[in-house]
Amino acid sequence: GACSQPVLTQPSSASVSPGQTAKLSCTISSDYSPSSANLDWYQQGSGQAPRFVLRRTSSRGVGVSDRFTGSSSGNVAYLTITNVKAEDEDDYYCALWY
Numbered sequence: 686g687a688c689s690q691p692v693l694t695q696p697s698s699a700s701v702s703p704g705q706t707a708k709l710s711c712t713i714s715s716d717y718s719p720s721s722a723n724l725d726w727y728q729q730g731s732g733q734a735p736r737f738v739l740r741r742t743s744s745r746g747v748g749v750s751d752r753f754t755g756s757s758s759g760n761v762a763y764l765t766i767t768n769v770k771a772e773d774e775d776d777y778y779c780a781l782w783y
Contacts, residue, residue, distance in 0.1 A: 691715040693779055707766040711779030715760070722783050724762045726755065729776045738777070739764060 692714040701707040711724065727735040737746040742755040756763045766773055 691781055693781055695777075695779060701769050703769055703771060705769055707769050707773070709764045709766075709777050711762045711764075713760045713762070713781060722781055724755075724757070725780045725782070726753075726764045727778045727780065729778065735778065 694712045694714070696710060699707055699709060709726075711726075713724075723740055725740050726738040728738050729735045738749050738753055739745050739755045742757065745751070745753060752767045754765050754767070756765065762779060764777060764779070
């Protein structure tokens with residue numbers, strides 16, 4: 686049969702103060718198996734190219750702080766940023782690939 690393409694949904698924005706923890710979510714419409722798919726997170730500043738942050742729950746990009754961690758629960762993936770800093774204020778995107 687045909688393989689349907691999952692739809693990824695993220696909240697439009699999140700508000701957090703410096704020093705606090707931000708938990709960004711990415712909801713996947715179809716069944717998501719972390720063992721069979723890769724969920725990547727990207728950070729993008731205004732006018733900048735996207736920067737790879739994290740794959741699944743590990744594998745941070747080069748130079749990415751360990752304040753950034755990944756997790757998942759069911760069909761929702763999370764990017765958690767602890768001790769949020771001003772420079773973390775950017776757009777964050779999730780991407781799923783097999």
